Amino acid sequence: MTNVRFQRSEFEKHIKLDEKILEKISLLGTPLENADKNEIEIEVFPNRPDLISLEGFVRALKSFLGKDTGLKKYKLKKPEKDEKVVIDKEVKTIRPYTVCAIAKNLSLDNARIKSIIDLQEKLHITLGRNRKKAAIGIYPLEKIRLPIRYTALKPGEIRFAPLDSGEMTASQILKKHPAGKKYSDLLKGCQKYPVFLDADSKILSMPPIINSSETGRITEETKSAFIECSGHDLELLKKTLNIIITTLADMGASIHQMSIQDSKPIVTPDLSPEKTRISIENINKLLGLHLNQKDISVLLEKMGHELKYPYVYSPAWRTDILHEVDIAEDIAIAYGYDKFKSEIPNIPTSAEELKTEKIKARIAEILIGLNMNEISTYHLIKSEEAKLMKVEKPLEILDSKTDYKILRPNLFIPALRILSENVDTEYPQKIFEIGPVFHAKEKSETGIKENDSLLIGITPGNFTDAKQHLDYLFSSLGLDYQLKEKVRHGLIEGRTGEIIMNDKPIGYLGEVHPLTLNKSGLKMPLAVVEISLQEIYDLI
Amino acid sequence: MEHEMHKITDSLSPLEIKIIPFLGLKVEEIVKKTGLDMVSVLRALRFLENKGLLKLKQEKETIIDLGVNGIYYKKNHLPERTLLLLLSSKNILSLEEAKNLSKLSDNEFKVSLGVLKRKEFIEIKSGKIxxxxxxxxxxxxxxEEKLIDILPIEKSRLSRDHDAALQELRNRKDIIxxxxQSSVSFELTEDGKKISGKEIKSDLAEEVTTEMIKNPLKKQRFRKYDIGSAVPRISGGKRHFVNQxxxxxxxxxxxxxxxxxSGGLVQxxxxxFxxxxxxxxxxxxxxxxxxxxKKIHGSLPEKKILxxxxxxxxxxxxxxxxxxxxxxxxxARRIVLRTHTTALSAKKLSxxxxxxxxxxxxxIGKCFRNETVDWSHGFExxxxxxxxxxxxxxFRHLLGYLKEFYRKMGFEKIRITPAYFPYTEPSLEIHAFHPEKKNWLELGGAGIFRPEVTIPLLGKPCTVLAWGPGFDRLMMEAHKIKDLRELYKNDLKRLREKKAVIK
Incomplete structure (x- = not known):
């Protein structure tokens, strides 16, 4: 989720906002999070990074509202003599691609610089997957000499002053510089690190980590800029670059292409539209509409596309058009989600409840008849609870933001927690819970066996209470069981039984040992029953 | 009037009848005379108040009493008196001798010296008293001794002369x-005065006995109940309101x-994904x-799907x-706690x-995300x-199903806006209009599965409408809960009192 804020005054230089237009913003697919005197805030979904910048968003909204519709064209100047970037072989195994552009006639003020940096950062996080897939560098052209070389050097050969710091070696940057520390993983294991060099072999940056402080920061004085995106996925890099340069172009800059001298030379940026084949029939069938070619053409133009049936030409900065269905959604958005008429088709299906759900509901009903209250607890337990109850082979979560880190192996542990949280509530307390418990099981699809369990807890309660409840439940279900004496951690020896049904152990009942009660913070005697429901499901 | 009184005497409970002869007395004395406990007497008094026979007065009072040390000192002496008595026999003593002979604790000795010096009873010069x-x-x-003698006493009855002594003793450990304390007293009304002191003989039956049923009498009269009076609460068993x-x-x-x-929480x-x-x-x-x-990896489905x-x-x-x-x-083998029930839908398609x-x-089921817990978030x-x-x-059918579901859940007005999920296209977000709060609730997502989802699982293209909006928000609205944590809290008192939601 990316939330983006625009100054309302800046925004209204392009589009005057009123209630109706604010409403439309959400219908474009950018939920309006907030709009006040000073600011508007929208959410941009990950499929539309081209809407992150004010310029990109205004471009889309204007068109959606019916102004300047259709495929927007930008003029690109062909690369001049030195406007090129040479990619060396050294870097091909490390971070193989870069696409670059030059922007001239920039007129930057603080607000624009801030918004460009903001766009760059948000693209790093979203499209760039935290700079892994794409990292962007923007440099004042006045401070560097073309052509540019994209290469890789040994850490020992890299020495420059990164942003906000004095001169450092590559290793120092990775160890000490905040950006270096944050992104050092991206260069882990590399023998050489990627660098951009200018014609004087001055280091411009060490992507994807940091720019040089001398050449790596645009200011209000910057009139021309060199822009590069480096990474592993050429298509994605092109889109990223396109999002940036169209934003700059909308700010009034003129964009110059560069020739990228790779094993297969290319010229970037490339704004030629993408082509998707559609069928009017498919679109109408999917959306439940009756649109003709003209309707579709008008709707597509509102979303910035152009229809030359059967092909749709889409802007080169759209990252989300993978298939005809993506075009269908744009048509639906242009048509207006608020205009679709709902309909329930008459298709013959018959309802069916899961048998296990029926049995669970029946068991709950029987226990409620015994004045028991159902509880509903977390499926995870705390590590200390697992330790206290000597859980064998706990199934642990890799990373949890709370104390709850282990899949519950039974319902007894959570029940103890709930009862301890209710020590001051009126007694007697009679509770039950039905829900899955988890155990490791090799050779199953997930390696974990998930089994519904039933827990009954009665406090104050003794063995007789527990057994009475179990008797009543089993006789109500028309089932039989036997008890076998058993020792179980946490329960009193000699007052604990294993519940056997059809010669198979399915659970236990007994009185909880005062030691366990004390450690769990309980104050009253407690009797429990816990049975696995799987065997009961099989019998009923 | 006589008739009114009759109505009252007919409705007297055995407890009330027991205390009526003693209504001229104070509450504590009624307890003594009747042999009932305080709680029963108070209950009977309250019943009588409901019948307009008396007026209860509850007063809070502050009692100044002796503390643990105070009781000891009252029996023996205050430590300063112990020291004075010692000095009166010796006149002059070194500090050390005085301490040893008086057998006072360090603290008592120090306090005593201070008090006596302030009162100018003694003087200390070069280590001698x-x-x-x-x-x-x-x-x-x-x-101080005078004060101790008159304790316990109700604060308002303590004369100002004792203020200084009280202050002094309060500063010392556990003397005061x-x-x-709240004390109950009552005043009889006119009707109350008429009935007070009377031995009421009643031929009214208290309860239906098996004897009575065997030999029923048409004339049998029963004591009248005050049917408006409160009865002790009871509570029954319930399903957890989330499950309801x-x-x-x-x-x-x-x-x-x-x-x-069906399908597991572990996938x-x-x-x-x-x-x-x-x-x-x-x-x-x-x-x-x-x-x-941690550590566990699962197995993958058949090669064709894979x-x-x-x-x-x-x-x-x-x-x-x-x-x-x-x-x-x-x-793909890594094991997760399902982040959405859509995992079940994928499996079902296959x-x-x-x-x-x-x-x-x-x-309808539980899903998980790695999240901290606060009023609007949780990991389940x-x-x-x-x-x-x-x-x-x-797409219009999708709207139809969703609208119908929410209509049956009590939301007549539904609005949809575009949304994004990797597996649906078109995608939408559902909002429901809250008829009482007059605002839109964001409920969650839906869409049509992408061909990249359906073709591998079904083996052919086919339209699949899909939705997976959250359910907790609806429950919070239905049960008028503002804090999400309450759904998972299991406060038995609240569970017992929870009102049934019928829709």
Whole structure:
């Protein structure tokens, strides 16, 4: 989720906002999070990074509202003599691609610089997957000499002053510089690190980590800029670059292409539209509409596309058009989600409840008849609870933001927690819970066996209470069981039984040992029953 | 008037009848005379008050009483008196001698010296204590001793002369104890005065006995109850209100002709993510967002499905471009606590037989995300999932099913806006208008499964409508809960008192 804020005054230089237009913003697919005197805030979904910048968003909204519709064209100047970037072989195994552009006639003020940096950062996080897939560098052209070389050097050969710091070696940057520390993983294991060099072999940056402080920061004085995106996925890099340069172009800059001298030379940026084949029939069938070619053409133009049936030409900065269905959604958005008429088709299906759900509901009903209250607890337990109850082979979560880190192996542990949280509530307390418990099981699809369990807890309660409840439940279900004496951690020896049904152990009942009660913070005697429901499901 | 009194005496309970002869006395004395306990007497008095026979007065008073040390000192002496008595026999003593001979504790000794110095009874010079006061003066009690003699006393009755002594003793450990006490007294009304002191003989029956049933008398009169008076609360067993709501949601989907899907909370990443066209580097697949299980890796489905899913991701199928990256089997084997019930829908699609299309399926169940817990977040949440597999289904049908579900849940007005999920296109977000709060609630997402999802799982293209909006928000509204944590808290008192929601 990316939330983006625009100054309302800046925004209204392009589009005057009123209630109706604010409403439309959400219908474009950018939920309006907030709009006040000073600011508007929208959410941009990950499929539309081209809407992150004010310029990109205004471009889309204007068109959606019916102004300047259709495929927007930008003029690109062909690369001049030195406007090129040479990619060396050294870097091909490390971070193989870069696409670059030059922007001239920039007129930057603080607000624009801030918004460009903001766009760059948000693209790093979203499209760039935290700079892994794409990292962007923007440099004042006045401070560097073309052509540019994209290469890789040994850490020992890299020495420059990164942003906000004095001169450092590559290793120092990775160890000490905040950006270096944050992104050092991206260069882990590399023998050489990627660098951009200018014609004087001055280091411009060490992507994807940091720019040089001398050449790596645009200011209000910057009139021309060199822009590069480096990474592993050429298509994605092109889109990223396109999002940036169209934003700059909308700010009034003129964009110059560069020739990228790779094993297969290319010229970037490339704004030629993408082509998707559609069928009017498919679109109408999917959306439940009756649109003709003209309707579709008008709707597509509102979303910035152009229809030359059967092909749709889409802007080169759209990252989300993978298939005809993506075009269908744009048509639906242009048509207006608020205009679709709902309909329930008459298709013959018959309802069916899961048998296990029926049995669970029946068991709950029987226990409620015994004045028991159902509880509903977390499926995870705390590590200390697992330790206290000597859980064998706990199934642990890799990373949890709370104390709850282990899949519950039974319902007894959570029940103890709930009862301890209710020590001051009126007694007697009679509770039950039905829900899955988890155990490791090799050779199953997930390696974990998930089994519904039933827990009954009665406090104050003794063995007789527990057994009475179990008797009543089993006789109500028309089932039989036997008890076998058993020792179980946490329960009193000699007052604990294993519940056997059809010669198979399915659970236990007994009185909880005062030691366990004390450690769990309980104050009253407690009797429990816990049975696995799987065997009961099989019998009923 | 006589008739009125009769009505009252007919309704007297045995408890009331027992105390009426003693109504001229104070509450404590009634307790003594009747042999009843205080609680019963108070209850009887309250009953009589309800009948207009008396007026209860409850007063809070502050009692100044002796503390643990105070009781001891009253029996023996205050430590300063002990020291004075010692000095009166010796006149001059070194500090050390005085301490040893008096047998006072360090603290008592220090306090005593301080008090006596302030009262100018003694003088200390070069380590020696001199008695300054004439021996005759020693006989008189100090103000502190005088205070101790009159305790316990109600604060308002304590004269101002004792203020200083009270202050002094309160500063010392456990000599004084101040207690809040409420005392009950009552005043008889005119009717009360008439009845007070009377022995009431009653031929009214207290309860229906088995004897009475055997020999029923038409004339039998029963004591009248005050039917408006409160009775002790009882509470019964209940399902947890979360499960009550889930039952309600399940019922609605069943009424709409849906079949219920089953499936575990634990899933392989394959079913939770890969089968749903969620790229392996999508942020939701990082452990900051999702619960992965340590050390365990699962197994993958048959090769046909696996290859198709791999192709959908790597290069796309059915004219899709795919996500263009190298898809790794090992990532798909990682075990997760399902992040959405949509994992069940994916699995269901892969199991469908030709004659099960068209089909409609639902599930309402728990899902997980790696999240801290506060009033609006938690690491567990419930989702209401549904799919409709129907070659003729369309976007308007999707709206139809959703509208009908929410209408039955009590929301007449639904609005949809565009949304994004990796596995649906078009995608939408559902908002419901809250009829009382007059605002829009954001309920969650829905859409039509992408061909990159359906083709590998069904083996052919087919429209599948899908939704998985959260269910907790609806429950919070239904049970008027503002804090999400309450859904998971299990406060037995609240569970017992919870009102039934019928819709």
């Amino acid at each position: 001199f008695l300054k006061i004439a021996k005759g003066g020693l006989a008189e009690k100090t103000s 104890e101040i207690k809040e 709501s889930i039952q309600q949601g399940r019922r609605i989907w069943l009424d709409l002709g849906f079949k219920e899907m 392989t990443s394959f079913w939770n 890969d089968a749903l066209f969620t790229a392996q580097d999508h942020p939701v697949r990082e452990m900051q967002d999702t619960f992965f299980i 290859d198709a899913v791999k192709k959908a991701h790597e290069s796309g199928l059915d004219s899709s471009k795919g996500w263009r990256y190298k898809w790794e089997e090992n990532d 199991e469908l037989k030709e004659d099960e299309i068209p089909g409609k399926y639902f599930a 949440f419930n989702q209401s999932e549904g799919i409709v597999i129907d070659p003729d289904a369309n």
